[in-house]
Every structure is written in C-alpha cells, then in structure tokens.
Amino acid sequence: xxxxxxxxxxxxxxxxxxxxxxxxxxxxxxxxxxxxxxxxxxxxxxxxxxxxxxxxxxxxxxxxxxxxxxxxxxxxxxxxxxxxxxxxxxxxxxxxxxxxxxxxxxxxxxxxxxxxxxxxxxxxxxxxxxxxxxxxxxxxxxxxxxxxxxxxxxxxxxxxxxxxxxxxxxxxxxxxxxxxxxxxxxxxxxxxxxxxxxxxxxxxxxxxxxxxxxxxxxxxxxxxxxxxxxxxxxxxxxxxxxxxxxxxxxxxxxxxxxxxxxxxxxxxxxxxxxxxxxxxxxxxxxxxxxxxxxxxxxxxxxxxxxxxxxxxxxxxxxxxxxxxxxxxxxxxxxxxxxxxxxxxxxxxxxxxxxxxxxxxxxxxxxxxxxxxxxxxxxxxxxxxxxxxxxxxxxxxxxxxxxxxxxxxxxxxxxxxxxxxxxxxxxxxxxxxxxxxxxxxxxxxxxxxxxxxxxxxxxxxxxxxxxxxxxxxxx
Ligand code: FRU
Numbered sequence: 001x002x003x004x005x006x007x008x009x010x011x012x013x014x015x016x017x018x019x020x021x022x023x024x025x026x027x028x029x030x031x032x033x034x035x036x037x038x039x040x041x042x043x044x045x046x047x048x049x050x051x052x053x054x055x056x057x058x059x060x061x062x063x064x065x066x067x068x069x070x071x072x073x074x075x076x077x078x079x080x081x082x083x084x085x086x087x088x089x090x091x092x093x094x095x096x097x098x099x100x101x102x103x104x105x106x107x108x109x110x111x112x113x114x115x116x117x118x119x120x121x122x123x124x125x126x127x128x129x130x131x132x133x134x135x136x137x138x139x140x141x142x143x144x145x146x147x148x149x150x151x152x153x154x155x156x157x158x159x160x161x162x163x164x165x166x167x168x169x170x171x172x173x174x175x176x177x178x179x180x181x182x183x184x185x186x187x188x189x190x191x192x193x194x195x196x197x198x199x200x201x202x203x204x205x206x207x208x209x210x211x212x213x214x215x216x217x218x219x220x221x222x223x224x225x226x227x228x229x230x231x232x233x234x235x236x237x238x239x240x241x242x243x244x245x246x247x248x249x250x251x252x253x254x255x256x257x258x259x260x261x262x263x264x265x266x267x268x269x270x271x272x273x274x275x276x277x278x279x280x281x282x283x284x285x286x287x288x289x290x291x292x293x294x295x296x297x298x299x300x301x302x303x304x305x306x307x308x309x310x311x312x313x314x315x316x317x318x319x320x321x322x323x324x325x326x327x328x329x330x331x332x333x334x335x336x337x338x339x340x341x342x343x344x345x346x347x348x349x350x351x352x353x354x355x356x357x358x359x360x361x362x363x364x365x366x367x368x369x370x371x372x373x374x375x376x377x378x379x380x381x382x383x384x385x386x387x388x389x390x391x392x393x394x395x396x397x398x399x400x401x402x403x404x405x406x407x408x409x410x411x412x413x414x415x416x417x418x419x420x421x422x423x424x425x426x427x428x429x430x431x432x433x434x435x436x437x438x439x440x441x442x443x444x445x446x447x448x449x450x451x452x453x454x455x456x457x458x459x460x461x462x463x464x465x466x467x468x469x470x471x472x473x474x
Contacts, residue, residue, distance in 0.1 A: 001079035003059070008050045013304040015448045016428040019358045019472035020334050021292065022063060022071055022310040024048055028055055029308030031156075031213060031275035032289045034077075034094035037282060038101045038131045042068050044289065045077055045103070046310065047091060053302040057081075058088035058108065064131065068287070068313045068330045077126070077134045078105060084124050084140040086110075091156040091213060092123075093277065095166070095189070101128045102189055104168060106155040107141060121146075121154045123170065125189065143184060143192050149175050150182075156213045158277070159189075162254065169198070169214040171227065178204050179211030179229050183257060196257035199225060199248070205233045207264055208244070213275045216252065216259075219286055220318040223252040225261060226288075228275050237410035238266065241294050245274050249321045267323060269411040270431075270441035271402060272297065278316065286316045287328060292429055292442050300446050301428065311442055312424060312431060324437035327424065335360065340467035345460045347372075351453040351467070358470040363421040363455065365463045367393060372459030377421060379430075381451040387443065389432055391419055398434060400441045411439040424470075 011017070011026045023029060027050040034045035041064040048061030060078035063071040078089040085107035092105030103126045111118045123143035126134045146154035153173040160167055166186040174180055180200040184192040201207035208229025215226040225248045232239045245268065250261030267276065268290065276290040292311045293299065299307045314325040339359055340351060351361075365375065370393070378388040390399045396416065400409040413419075413435055422433040432441045455463065 001081040003050055003076055003079055009052055009305045011305040016301040016304060016446055017306075018309055018426045018428060020069070020470055021312065021426050021429060022046075024061055024306055024308060025073060026053075026306050027051065028053055028306070029061060029291075029310070030055065030293070031091045031291050032277045032310050033060055033091050033105070034103050035277045035279040035287070035289060036094035036096065036101065037279065038094075038096050041066060041131065042279075043094065043101070043131060044071070044310070045094070048076060050076065053299075053305055053307045058090055060089055060103070060105065067333060068328055069333050074132055077103065077128075078136075080108070082136060082140075084122060084136075087119070089124075090121065091275065093158045093168075095159045095161065097189060099129070101131050102159075103127070103134060104142070104157045104159050104189075106157065108155075118152075120152055123157050123168075123192075137190070139190070142190060143170075146170075146172055146182065147194060151175060151177065153210050154182075158213075158215045160217065168192070169216050169225075171210070171212045171214050173210045174200070177209050178202075179208040179231070181211055181214045181216075181225065181227070181259075198252065198257060198259040199261060201229065204231050208232050212243075213245075213277065215276065215278050217278055217280070217286060219316060222249050222318060222321070223259065224249060224318065224323065225259065226267065226276055226278065229264070232264075240406070240409060241271060241274075242296055243274060243294070245276050245290060247323055249318070262321070265323070267325065268440045268442050269398075269409050270400065270443045271406075271409060272429075272444045273311065273442040285328070287313050288316050288325065289313050290442070293444060297444075299444075309429060309444070314437075314440075317437075322438070325440050326433060326437035327422070327431075331424075334470040335468040336471050337469050338467065339469050340465055343462070343464045345462050347457050347460055349455040349463070349465070357425060357427055357447070357451070358472065359425050359467055360470055361421070361423040361425070361453070361465070361467045363419075363423075363463055363465050365419045365461050366417070367419055367461075368417050370457075370459060370461050372457045372461060375419060375457040375461060376455070377423070378454045378456070379445070379447065379451050380454055381447055381449060386447055386451065387430060387445055389421070389441070398439055400432070400443070402443055402445060409441060411441070413438060426470075
C-alpha cells in the first residue's frame with residue numbers, strides 16, 4: 001500500500017508548530033512506536049494519519065536521528081490496507097535481528113465499516129534492510145488471535161530479546177473487562193507461542209479496564225512494567241487525566257511466566273502524557289518517549305492541519321523503586337545563547353518579554369535557610385497567568401496550574417533541601433523536570449504572543465538561574 005501524496009493534508013498556519021519536538025509534518029500523530037537503534041541511527045515511528053488532522057486509519061510515520069535531537073523525516077513505514085491490517089497499523093515496537101530491522105505491530109479490522117466498536121486485532125511483522133523501506137511479512141499474521149478468555153482488545157506488542165529468545169508483551173482485556181498483559185515467546189520472531197498472563201488489573205476502577213502500550217524492561221535489578229491503563233477512576237489529586245501512564249516495579253520469572261509487582265505509580269503528572277515507549281541505547285541508557293497529548297483533549301493546532309507531538313527523549317533511572325525521568329544529555333545540543341545567568345535573593349523576579357519563546361530555564365533554590373513556604377513559577381501573558389507551578393514547603397506539594405478547563409495537576413516531592421526546576425518551553429509545549437526528574441509535568445500550552453516569566457516567593461529565597469535560547473529542529 002502507498003500513501004496518496006496528492007491527498008495529504010497541508011499545514012495552513014505555523015503559529016503552534018514546535019521547534020525542537022517531533023510532530024507530524026502535517027496530519028495526525030499519536031503514540032510513539034518502534035523506538036530502536038539501527039545502523040547508526042535512532043529510529044522513531046509513530047501512529048500517523050496523513051489525510052486529516054484527526055485520528056483515522058493508522059499509518060506508521062517515521063523519522064531517524066543520530067543524536068536524538070536532529071530528526072530526519074522519512075517516508076511512512078507502514079500504510080494500512082493489506083489483508084492483515086485492513087483498517088489500521090496500530091502501535092507496536094521494533095527489534096534488530098541479523099542486521100535487519102523488524103517491526104511488530106497490531107493489525108486493526110472492522111467487521112462492518114462505520115461501526116468502530118466492532119473490531120478484531122491481530123499481530124503482524126514487517127522488516128527492512130536499510131531502515132527506510134519496509135516489507136510486510138508474507139505469512140502475516142504472526143499472532144492471529146488472543147486467548148479464548150480475551151475480549152477484542154489485543155494490541156500494542158512490545159518485543160525484546162532475553163537469553164537468545166524473543167518475547168512480546170501485548171496489552172489486552174479479559175472477559176471480566178479488566179486490563180491485563182499477555183506474554184508470548186519465539187525463537188525467530190516468526191512463530192510465537194502464548195506463555196501466559198503476566199499481570200492483571202485488580203479491578204477496572206482501581207487499575208483499569210484495558211491496558212494499552214505495555215513495555216517491560218530491566219532497570220537497576222528490577223523489571224519495570226510501564227503501561228497505559230484506561231479507566232482508572234480519579235482519586236482526589238491522582239489519576240486526573242482521561243487515561244493514565246505509569247509503572248509497576250517488580251520481578252519477572254520467565255520460567256513460571258509470572259510477574260510479582262507492587263502498586264501502580266503515575267510516571268508524569270502533567271495533562272499531556274500517554275502511550276510511552278522505551279529503548280535501550282548502545283551505552284546502556286533506557287530512554288523513553290511519550291505522546292505529549294491526551295485522548296479527547298482540545299488540540300488547537302487541528303484547525304491548522306496537524307495535531308500531536310512527542311515529548312523530549314528522556315533517560316529513565318530507578319532510585320528506591322521510583323522512576324526518575326530526565327531529558328537525555330544530548331538535549332544540551334539545543335542550547336544557543338544564554339538568555340539569563342545569575343543568582344538572586346528576592347521575593348519577586350521577572351523575566352520579561354523574552355522575545356523568542358523556545359527556552360530552557362534552570363532554577364536551583366536553596367530551601368535550608370528559607371523562611372518562606374510558597375514558591376511559584378508562572379508564565380504570564382497580558383496580565384493573566386497562563387501556567388504556574390507552585391511549591392508548598394509545608395507538605396512538599398507541587399501544584400501545576402494550566403489556564404482553562406480542569407486546570408490543576410498535583411504531585412509530591414520527597415522531603416528536600418533544594419528545589420531544582422529544569423524547564424523546556426517550545427512554541428506550544430512546556431515540560432517541567434523537578435528535582436532531577438523526581439517529578440515531571442508535560443503540558444501542551446498555546447501561547448502565541450510574548451509572555452513573561454515570574455518567580456515569586458513569600459520570603460526571599462536564594463536562587464541560581466540559568467536560561468538558554470534553544471535552536472529549532474525542523
Ligand atoms: C494508545 C492507542 C493504542 C493503539 C493506538 C491506535 O493511544 O489506543 O492502544 O494501538 O493508540 O492509534
């Protein structure tokens with residue numbers, strides 16, 4: 001199947017186009033897929049619909065990069081419409097074997113057109129020698145059906161190798177309508193054997209009715225199961241997004257086909273973070289990317305002919321069973337001129353009219369001798385606060401406010417003597433990394449005019465501030 005170039009939607013206005021985040025050249029983007037390193041390049045694929053700025057029959061968009069920062073656009077890798085992926089090439093992953101790049105993805109099929117709730121899903125394979133042109137495997141599907149006690153939800157295979165064998169985890173739902181993860185094993189990526197259910201939601205309200213986009217990997221002696229559950233009920237200040245992305249820390253037993261795990265923890269506390277995928281870099285780093293949006297959210301860029309973006313690539317580390325996320329080291333390559341550099345001790349500091357909008361800001365505040373309790377970072381436009389992050393020393397709480405509907409998101413820090421903020425602002429996004437990635441908020445925010453940044457506290461606070469203008473990556 002081929003894309004019909006003449007029908008691709010055009011971007012009609014650049015006002016919200018991001019400068020250093022990955023987004024579709026036009027059309028729709030959701031989950032990152034197939035994040036992998038192959039023949040000198042990091043490759044990232046993504047759920048993509050070229051003909052409209054809304055979700056439609058899913059393709060796999062494609063880009064590659066030598067440094068995770070400067071992305072080169074490549075033709076769509078998968079186009080739906082073949083017998084085994086008639087109505088969409090849904091999310092999946094990639095692996096390198098014998099110098100070939102393999103993509104494992106979900107084929108989506110409707111029983112009757114115009115009845116989106118009645119579908120079936122299978123798992124398929126495509127491969128490439130050059131990392132640019134992909135051929136679908138002639139004997140697809142590689143996994144035709146879920147086990148009998150499954151519902152129709154059966155998608156998002158994530159593949160890895162362990163002791164010379166291949167494994168996938170697949171997101172699914174059992175007939176009691178709770179989310180669960182299935183594991184399969186293969187010798188050659190072509191023939192797969194169902195091993196069992198390795199994890200299951202406690203109940204649809206507590207842990208979700210469907211588990212999407214699983215990812216299972218080893219970090220610091222533990223097996224992390226990262227996933228995107230649908231249906232967790234919001235609980236006071238937790239689980240406030242429509243769907244969540246978070247993790248379990250546990251141990252996988254390959255022989256017993258079991259996964260011992262603890263509680264579910266949200267990975268990012270912002271409004272816009274979903275459907276993550278990780279890869280193991282050659283230097284041993286575990287790097288994660290997410291879709292920097294949320295299902296059913298308003299996406300003001302849609303009227304401009306595009307929608308969706310990915311977060312910055314982030315390195316994952318595990319400390320005391322808590323996952324930390326920090327922008328990968330390479331992100332420093334984005335820095336150009338310094339826009340601010342100094343130390344202050346005050347209750348109010350204003351960075352006015354930065355002119356350019358793409359900046360990185362690093363703020364390091366000493367809390368030890370601070371007599372105050374409240375510290376706030378805000379973005380202000382025409383006298384109105386569009387976004388703020390407030391730290392409350394009393395209970396170590398962080399409150400993220402974004403102007404508009406459903407404004408607040410919350411997180412707590414472990415007791416700390418320092419408050420460190422690393423903030424990345426792009427044309428229509430902001431990512432806030434707090435205390436070396438202990439807490440992260442990812443947000444889409446649509447400010448097209450100049451804005452000011454203000455730092456305020458209820459008592460003078462010792463602060464070091466460094467800021468950089470960032471180069472664009474289009
Ligand atoms: C997650 C998801 C996946 C699915 C894909 C379809 O956002 O729903 O489960 O494969 O998006 O685009």
